[in-house]
Structure formats: structure tokens, C-alpha cells
Amino acid sequence: MLWIPSAHAQSFMPPAATDIAENVDSLYGFLLITSLISFVILMGGLAYFVNKYRRRTANDKTAYITHDHTLEFIWSFIPFVIFMICFAWGAKVYLDMRHMPEDAMEVHVIGKKWDWEFIYKNGRKITSDVDDAGKKIPANMVVPINKPVRLIMTSTKVNPEDKRDRAVLHSFFVPAFRVKQDIVPGRYTQMSFTPTKKGKFYIFCTEYCGTGHSSMLGTIEVVDELAFNNWVIGDDSGGPKELSLAEKGKEIFKTRACIGCHSLDGSKMTGPTWKGLYGSNREFNEGPALVADDNYLRESILNSNAKVVKGYAPNQMPSYQGQLEDEEVTAVIEFIKTLK
Amino acid sequence: MAGAGKNYLNHEKGIMSWLTSRDHKRIGLLYFYSIAFFFLLGGILAMLIRTELFRSGLYFSPDLYNRFMTYHGVIMVFFVIVPGIPAILGNIIMPLHLGARDVAFPTVNLMSWYCYVGGALLAFLSIFMGGADTGWTFYTPYSINFSGANITAALAAFVAGFSSVLTGVNFVATVHKLRAPGMTMNRITLFTWSLYATAILQVLATPVIAITVLLLAMENIFGIGIFDPELGGDPVLFQHFFWFYSHPAVYIMILPAMGVISELITTFSRKTIFGYTAIAYSSLAIAGVSFLVWGHHMFTSSQSEVAAIIFSVLTMLVGVPTAIKLFNWLATLYKGSIQMQSPMLYALGFIFIFTIGGVTGIFLSTIATDIHFHDTYFVVAHFHYVMVGGTLMAIMGGAFYWFPKITGRMFSEPLARMSWVFIFIGFNVTFFPQFVLGAMGMPRRYADYLPAFESLNQISTLGSYTIGFGFIIALVAIIHGALHGNKAPDNPWGSKTLEWTIPSPPPHENFETIPTVTAGPYEYR
Amino acid sequence: MSTDSHHHAHHFNDAEHEYVTSKEGVWIFLTSEILMFGALFVGYLIYANMYPEIFIEGSKSTDWRLGALNTVVLLFSSLTMALGIYYCQMNDKKKAVLNLGITILCGAIFMIVKYFEYSHKIHLGKLPGMWFTGDTHGVENLPLYFSFYFMMTGLHGIHVLAGMGLVAWVMIRASRGEFGPHYYTPVEGVGLFWHLIDLIWIFLFPLLYLV
Numbered sequence A: 001m002l003w004i005p006s007a008h009a010q011s012f013m014p015p016a017a018t019d020i021a022e023n024v025d026s027l028y029g030f031l032l033i034t035s036l037i038s039f040v041i042l043m044g045g046l047a048y049f050v051n052k053y054r055r056r057t058a059n060d061k062t063a064y065i066t067h068d069h070t071l072e073f074i075w076s077f078i079p080f081v082i083f084m085i086c087f088a089w090g091a092k093v094y095l096d097m098r099h100m101p102e103d104a105m106e107v108h109v110i111g112k113k114w115d116w117e118f119i120y121k122n123g124r125k126i127t128s129d130v131d132d133a134g135k136k137i138p139a140n141m142v143v144p145i146n147k148p149v150r151l152i153m154t155s156t157k158v159n160p161e162d163k164r165d166r167a168v169l170h171s172f173f174v175p176a177f178r179v180k181q182d183i184v185p186g187r188y189t190q191m192s193f194t195p196t197k198k199g200k201f202y203i204f205c206t207e208y209c210g211t212g213h214s215s216m217l218g219t220i221e222v223v224d225e226l227a228f229n230n231w232v233i234g235d236d237s238g239g240p241k242e243l244s245l246a247e248k249g250k251e252i253f254k255t256r257a258c259i260g261c262h263s264l265d266g267s268k269m270t271g272p273t274w275k276g277l278y279g280s281n282r283e284f285n286e287g288p289a290l291v292a293d294d295n296y297l298r299e300s301i302l303n304s305n306a307k308v309v310k311g312y313a314p315n316q317m318p319s320y321q322g323q324l325e326d327e328e329v330t331a332v333i334e335f336i337k338t339l340k
Numbered sequence B: 001m002a003g004a005g006k007n008y009l010n011h012e013k014g015i016m017s018w019l020t021s022r023d024h025k026r027i028g029l030l031y032f033y034s035i036a037f038f039f040l041l042g043g044i045l046a047m048l049i050r051t052e053l054f055r056s057g058l059y060f061s062p063d064l065y066n067r068f069m070t071y072h073g074v075i076m077v078f079f080v081i082v083p084g085i086p087a088i089l090g091n092i093i094m095p096l097h098l099g100a101r102d103v104a105f106p107t108v109n110l111m112s113w114y115c116y117v118g119g120a121l122l123a124f125l126s127i128f129m130g131g132a133d134t135g136w137t138f139y140t141p142y143s144i145n146f147s148g149a150n151i152t153a154a155l156a157a158f159v160a161g162f163s164s165v166l167t168g169v170n171f172v173a174t175v176h177k178l179r180a181p182g183m184t185m186n187r188i189t190l191f192t193w194s195l196y197a198t199a200i201l202q203v204l205a206t207p208v209i210a211i212t213v214l215l216l217a218m219e220n221i222f223g224i225g226i227f228d229p230e231l232g233g234d235p236v237l238f239q240h241f242f243w244f245y246s247h248p249a250v251y252i253m254i255l256p257a258m259g260v261i262s263e264l265i266t267t268f269s270r271k272t273i274f275g276y277t278a279i280a281y282s283s284l285a286i287a288g289v290s291f292l293v294w295g296h297h298m299f300t301s302s303q304s305e306v307a308a309i310i311f312s313v314l315t316m317l318v319g320v321p322t323a324i325k326l327f328n329w330l331a332t333l334y335k336g337s338i339q340m341q342s343p344m345l346y347a348l349g350f351i352f353i354f355t356i357g358g359v360t361g362i363f364l365s366t367i368a369t370d371i372h373f374h375d376t377y378f379v380v381a382h383f384h385y386v387m388v389g390g391t392l393m394a395i396m397g398g399a400f401y402w403f404p405k406i407t408g409r410m411f412s413e414p415l416a417r418m419s420w421v422f423i424f425i426g427f428n429v430t431f432f433p434q435f436v437l438g439a440m441g442m443p444r445r446y447a448d449y450l451p452a453f454e455s456l457n458q459i460s461t462l463g464s465y466t467i468g469f470g471f472i473i474a475l476v477a478i479i480h481g482a483l484h485g486n487k488a489p490d491n492p493w494g495s496k497t498l499e500w501t502i503p504s505p506p507p508h509e510n511f512e513t514i515p516t517v518t519a520g521p522y523e524y525r
Numbered sequence C: 001m002s003t004d005s006h007h008h009a010h011h012f013n014d015a016e017h018e019y020v021t022s023k024e025g026v027w028i029f030l031t032s033e034i035l036m037f038g039a040l041f042v043g044y045l046i047y048a049n050m051y052p053e054i055f056i057e058g059s060k061s062t063d064w065r066l067g068a069l070n071t072v073v074l075l076f077s078s079l080t081m082a083l084g085i086y087y088c089q090m091n092d093k094k095k096a097v098l099n100l101g102i103t104i105l106c107g108a109i110f111m112i113v114k115y116f117e118y119s120h121k122i123h124l125g126k127l128p129g130m131w132f133t134g135d136t137h138g139v140e141n142l143p144l145y146f147s148f149y150f151m152m153t154g155l156h157g158i159h160v161l162a163g164m165g166l167v168a169w170v171m172i173r174a175s176r177g178e179f180g181p182h183y184y185t186p187v188e189g190v191g192l193f194w195h196l197i198d199l200i201w202i203f204l205f206p207l208l209y210l211v
Ligand code: HEA
Pocket: A034, A035, A038, A039, A042, A079, A082, A083, B137, B250, B251, B253, B254, B296, B297, B315, B316, B318, B319, B320, B322, B323, B326, B354, B355, B357, B358, B359, B361, B362, B364, B365, B366, B370, B373, B374, B375, B379, B382, B383, B386, B387, B390, B391
């Protein structure tokens, strides 16, 4: 299929900076070519017939053709086959895209009206900045090349006290990576990519979020591993070192009474232990079992009665909804993740 | 019985005789005036949008732009393109095609127009209350901000929805029960078939949007929390409800347009339709499958991967009956006697543009590519190709085709052709660059954009002014024709369907005596 | 106007034609109504699946006896509605008006019971969403139950009121003797609508009171 590369050379897509992007572009090339062919057949036929069978006299005789089953079968079956190819190919690439590698580096993304915030495991937090001229420098996420990255994303309000305001939808879109994922308040969504080209790429917000929607820009900078390692520990401000997310989580564990009911060493207290909790299979008093992922832990913390772990009584654990902020919940979850 | 020279336009006089008329033809005209008004309004908003996007940087404030964008979408969808063909051309022509004296429930028909007007007034009210800025999709939680404008805009869609349901109820009953003797279901016109399929969609899908926007209004007034994550609700559920209606709604927009095209193609190639049964039943197939594909608007919304895959494959199935129609129209031209009058130009323009819109729909229903294209200008280009290039082209073609029947006068052919040239060229200049912009990654609903996107946006803006000019010419052609056109003969195009057997304009009663039908609608031998 | 007299409208062949067409129209409209409530039921099922506990807890605050009473009242009214149609057809003006009157009365009893249920809940602060001030009994998001409760019964209640209005309209016309064996389309149509209201309640009752 030699024509596929030649098609996507002209595809107007931005340069592809991940392997998935290359796959998307091949599929896009296939779509372009097949639709161009169908379009030419249809329009060619149209132009030809319109010229050839132009009305000559006021009472031209026309052929009386009502139908032809073979023809009709052909032009429903061929498109059907093409459509199924598009579907299967698209679904395959999509599943690759949605595959979350185990060893991925995790970065937390928070969307707000109307800015991005990126938080690394070690507590490093990236926000937008202004240069000396007062011009906005969009938040810049730095990631190492050739390493899978997983983003855990949620949306929060600018001011949690404001009762009339709502956290809204945003969407994280990097054209060069061909990936996009909506960010939904009240839950975590995730996406993953493995950049293969160094450089700086744009992040757009692609879910309408109000006044600042079109200025909700960010950038993502792909650097080599060494540079990344230096960057991620380096705190340019020179101020006191930030706690890592897991460390913050541990603080919350100690100060917000979790410690009274949950152990870290595997022993059973009022509540189940946190040891080995993340990624383990949970069974409940009611409803189907599931794997403890970020969203499950979030729900357990904010609304623990929704699913009561087998062998424990409901209504024991207080609800932390409105007590813990999104970022604190994230920190606790990061802490739980470290307890292997 | 109507005396000599009496027709539906002049058999009663005075404004009240129009506002209380239960004559399907007069109600169709009432709809025409109101929809044309909204179309001009929506079009002017489009020009404002394009003007803002002429260069990187801002002419208006983003808040103002967002309101232009929202009202452009809401007006064009709920007040122009959804009611468009059924309420104007369907109302006037369908009973004539069936050999009936009216639709089944004339009073309900009039009520549906008043619902439309009620919705329209609410939409205006919401503008004066500060204007909604949610986009036409009203996604929660953004739309939950307890603002009066959002409530009224949602209620406007609710009330306008009733007009659509009532039209649907009326048309299903009309097709079932009011066919002239001998008019079997296999002899009704393809236009009627398409309206029939549309009416079923209207009856079954519209109530869901009605309850959804009602819930949204309650959310805004009482904070009921069903779609509000702060109160435990699920904002994505709103998207499911919304698209459960709004996807079938896009076929509510396109099916009647396809019906119009079937009429135009047969008349102007003076040939019987190729594959009557296939075209008729593919309308029903499209209507049926369209209820199962709504999730293709939500591939990135955080629905499960399995759901995305199922919605993708079902969406592909919709493409097949659509392809059937396109190829059948092509085959109809074969060995015909083709006359390039302006309605036919619009029909051929429809085929050209709709095919592009349709195949780019396949780009979007292929999940992996949609992840990139979703909410970029590629989607904007796709839906303008199908809605403007498709449905609007068909409305124009149909309007010129039935103009002599409706008004009793001929329009100026050169003017009509000129309008086509400007609209057709302007359209492609406006929206083709938007595919490229979308591929480059420019998101939609952006009041401002990166300088890299500027040159293509400028082409697009210039193109949109060309469309505007084209519509001005079309408007002149219509007004001039209605006031000063030559008297139209009963059957100017040599067509075979029933409406051309009665005088232009038709008498109040339509048919002196109800015809008895003995053959199909396109017997060109 | 067609409905004011026994004469069929000009676009129908005869009265029979008008009757079957109108009846079909009512049926199609009812399909639309069913889908409207259907969407609410789907929403209910999704949330009941997501948060079973709030529906279990929430339904405790409804009194199943009042619900059952209302069910019986509506079922009985469906019977009287059917009798009303029958006597209209039989040209028995007195009995028709009597039965239609009882139907309206039943609707009114239903609404009065609803009024007491509502005011009790409002009194306890058991209101939808953000207006909720009552006791959550430790069940997070309990107010969602009341959102569904008030939305579903509220929309249903509006339909009951509309139905009462329609029944009153046909009752007045019946008392003028406008109906008979050859023309009773409006009563029949209103009757179908009333049965639908009854049917919807029969689904609402177990979902909201008996979970
Ligand atoms: C008139 C209205 C109309 C019509 C008819 C269509 C028709 C189709 N649409 Fe479109 N669509 C919209 C109006 C319409 N759409 C609107 C308004 C939106 C955006 C809403 C918003 O977000 O604001 C949208 C968005 C939209 C999306 C979501 C995009 C996104 O937001 O990410 C998708 C995804 O699947 C899609 C798919 C399709 C498909 C597969 C068809 C098919 O029916 C097309 C079938 C036709 C053909 C395929 C052409 C003929 C076939 C051939 C010539 C055979 C050969 C073809 C090939 C080999 C390719 N549409």
C-alpha cells in the first residue's frame, strides 16, 4: 500500500510526534483515498450523464428503468465493506491509544476556568506564568522522550467556596499526538501517550468552557531523559522544597483521622488496610467486584457508603465530601499507591 | 366550492384570516415567513462570527462571540433547519401529493405553528435576559449557572419541540389515513416517504429532548442535581440524553431534503426514479438505525471503550442506506432528458456537497480519527456540508421548484441561477478550508486563535460574504417573482405528481374532486 | 369546526374515516408521551443502579399506604372513564355525565392526597437537590431521590390536572348531548389519555414507594 504515506504527506495534519499519531495518519490516508475515489466516481458519473443526456427537444423520450438488483447490491455492498474496514482499523488504533501502560509516568492534570495545572508525583506543580512584559506564558508540561506518560485528569472550581460557580468540562487535546480526552468534574479521566519527537507542542482546551475557552492554552515539552530528570527535581524558585504528593497524602492520613481506622501494615482495623489496596480486586457486600483504581478510591473517600467492602459495616466511615479538596484526595490516592 | 379566480391565497382576506387559518397551505406560508425571518437572523449572526474570525485577535469580547455562536446554532437548528422542510414544503405539498384536501388535524397544525412562535418568543426573551452562552448543545455543568437566560433558552427549545411533535403526529396520521383512492403506500411520492420517516423520528425522539431541556431548566431553577456533579449527579448523562434526540434530529434535517431531491431529479431528467423501493425503505432504515448511534458524539467524553466501539460500528451502518440513495439518483440521470433549470442546479449542488459532507462523516465515525477531529473545525465543516450544503440547498431547490404552484407566478430564472452560482461557490470557499483547519487542530467555539490559522480563516470569511450575497440575490428573486412574476401555468416543469394537475395557485379545497390513482408517481414513459 | 357537530370535516370521506384517523392521532401522541416519561424512567434506573442506597433510604420517607390509596383511586377512575365512554356511545346522557364526574372527582382526590404528601415532605425539608435541608440518615446524595420523586410525580401530577381539564371539557359536551353512537371521538381520545396517566402511575408507585 505505497500510496498511504504519499497521502498523508498532504494530509494537512500537524507533524506526528508519537507512534500512535503515525498510525492515525495512515488510517486518515486510507480514508482520504477511498473517499476521493468514491467522490470521483459519483461526480464523474454525474458530470458525464448531465452532459450526455442533456435535454435536446421538448419531448425527448427517456428510458423506463425502474431498478436493477445486481447494481443496487453492488453499490450497497462495496461501501459496506469499506465502512467495516474503516471501523475495524479505527477501533484497533483507538484501543492502542486507550491502552494504559503499567510503567507509565503519571502526571496529574487539573483543568480550571481557564487554565491548566500539572502536578508531578514529587509535588512539583506547574501553572501558567507571565513574562517581564506581562505576557502570559502558558503552563508547560515537561515529559521525557520515548517514555509512556499517563495523565490523570480532573476539573475543579477556582474558588471552592463559591456556591454558585460550577467546575465545568474541559478537554485535553494535543494535535501533534492526535489524542484528546474530556475532563469531567467529580471524577478522574485518563489518557496516555509516548512522545517520540523532541520539541514543544500546543495543548488546546477542546470542550467549550466559557469566556476563556479559546485562551486556555498549554504547552507540552518533550526533552531527553537526562534533561527531564534535572528539570523535575530542580526547583528554580529556590524556596522551601515542596512535599511530594504521596508525602502530602501521608500527612492527611495522619491528620484527618484516617489513621484511626486504616492500617498500613495489612492488619484489619475498623476499616480495611491500605496495604496493597491499589490495583487489588475488591469485593463488596452488594454489587459486582471491581479493581481498585483511581476513580474507585476517590469514590470510597468521598462517599464511602456507595460501595461497602465485604466484611465491613456501612455508615462507619464519615463522608469526606466537602471536607477534602480535590488535590488532597489525589494526594491520598498517590499515598495509597505507594503502599505495595 | 371556490368560484372562478378564487384560490387559497385570496378566498379569505385580512390578517386574521391568516392567523386563524386551518388551511395547510396557508399554515405552510406562515411557517415560511417565520422560518425565513429566523434564517436571516441566524445568517447575520454567522456573518458576525466569520467577521470576528477574520483575523487572529479580537474585535468583539469573547463573551459576545460566545453568544453569537450559541444563538447562531440554536436558531439555525431548532428554528430553521429542523422545522424547515416538513413545516413549509411538507405542509403545503404533502397533502397535494396524497390527493388529500388537508392534513389529518388542521387545528393541531395551526397549534404547532403557535408553539413555534411561542418558542421563538422565549428565545428572544432569553436574548434580552443577557443571552445564553452555552453553545447549542447546552452541556452540563457549564449550563447550570442559575441564569435566567439559560432557563428561557432551554424552555424555548422545549416549546419549539412541541411544534415538532405535533407536526410529526399530524403527518403520520395523514400518510396513514388520507391517501386518495388507489394511492397505495407504493404509489406515494418519495417526498412523502421521506416526510413519513421524518415524522416517526419527530414523534419518537423529540419527547426525549423535551424532558432533557426541562430537567435542565429545573436544574437551573431548583438545583435538582441530576446533572450536577456537586450534588452527586452525572454530567455525562446529559450528553447521552441530548444526543439521543439530537442525533436522530440530524436525520430529521436531512431525510426531507433527500425527498425533495428525489422529486427534482425525476422531474428535470423526465425519468422514472431508479430503485423506488430502495430509496423509500432506506429512509426507514436510516430512521431506525439513527436511534442507536448517538454515542458517536461522545467518543472522548469518558464513556467506556466498549460503548465507543459499538457506537462506531452502528454509525457505519447508517452510511449504507445513504450511499444507496446517492447512487440511485445517479442511475436516475442515466438516459434521461436532463434540463438544467435552477431547481435542478440546486439538486446537483446538493449531491456534490452532501457527498463531501457524508464521506467526512465516515472520518468522524472512525474512532481513531475522530479522537483527533472531535470538537475541531473539521466537525464544523462536516456539519455545514451536510446541513447547509445538504438541507439548505434542498430547501432552495424545493422552494424554486414549487414556487409557481405556491404563488401562481414564475420567478426570474437568470436571478435564480445567479444566486446558485454565488451560494455554491461561496459555500465551498467558506467551508472547505475549515476541513484543513480542523486537521491542523484548530478547535471549534474559539473566539480567538493562533496566528498559524489566520490565512485559511480569511479565505473562509471571504467565502461566507459570498454566500451572504448569494442569498440576497435569492431573496430578490423570490420577492420579485412573488410580486411581479409572469403568471405560472398549472404544470411549468412537465412533472407527473398530483400537485401539478390542479391550478396554480391551488384552490382552497385543493381538488375539485378527489383523484383516483392508478399508477406510481414518476410515470415518465 | 369538525368537533362541534356531527358533520365530518371537509378533508374526510365520512364520519367513520374521521373517527379512525383521530383515534390514530391520539395513539401517536401518546407514544410520544410515553417516550417523554420513558426518558425519566431510564434516568431513574441509571441512578438506582449507581446509588442503590439512596433509593432504598429515600423510599422509606414515602408512605406506601398513601401511594396504594392513590393507585386504587386512579384504577377506579379508569373504570368510570371507560363507563363514561360507554354511556356516551349509548346516548345515556345522565349516566355518562355521572361517570365522567366521578372520574374528575377521583383525579381531585388523587391530587389532594398528593398535596398532603408534598407538604409533609416540604415540611421536613425533603426537597430536591440543593434545597434539601432534611436528615440524610448518613446517606450521601440522598437529595437525588427527592429530585426524581418530585420531577416524576410533578410531571405526572401536571398530566392529571390536564386530564381533569379534558374530562371536564367532554363532560360539559356530554351534558349538552353532543355525543351519541355515531360521534364520540373526543371522549374516546380523552379516555385514552386518562388511561395512560393511570398506567404511568402504576409504574411510578412501585419505583418510588416500594423499592
Ligand atoms: C444534516 C445533518 C447531518 C447528517 C446527514 C450527518 C451525517 C453523518 N454524520 Fe454528522 N453531524 C451533524 C449533522 C449531520 N451528520 C452535526 C450537526 C454534527 C455536530 C453536532 C455538534 O457537535 O455541534 C455532526 C457530527 C458528527 C459526528 C461527531 C463528531 C464529533 O463531534 O466528534 C460524527 C461521528 O461519527 C458524525 C458522523 C456522521 C455520519 C457517519 C453520517 C452519515 O449519515 C453520512 C453517510 C453518507 C455518506 C457516507 C456519503 C455517501 C456514501 C458514499 C458516496 C459511498 C462511499 C463512501 C466511502 C467509501 C467513504 N457526525
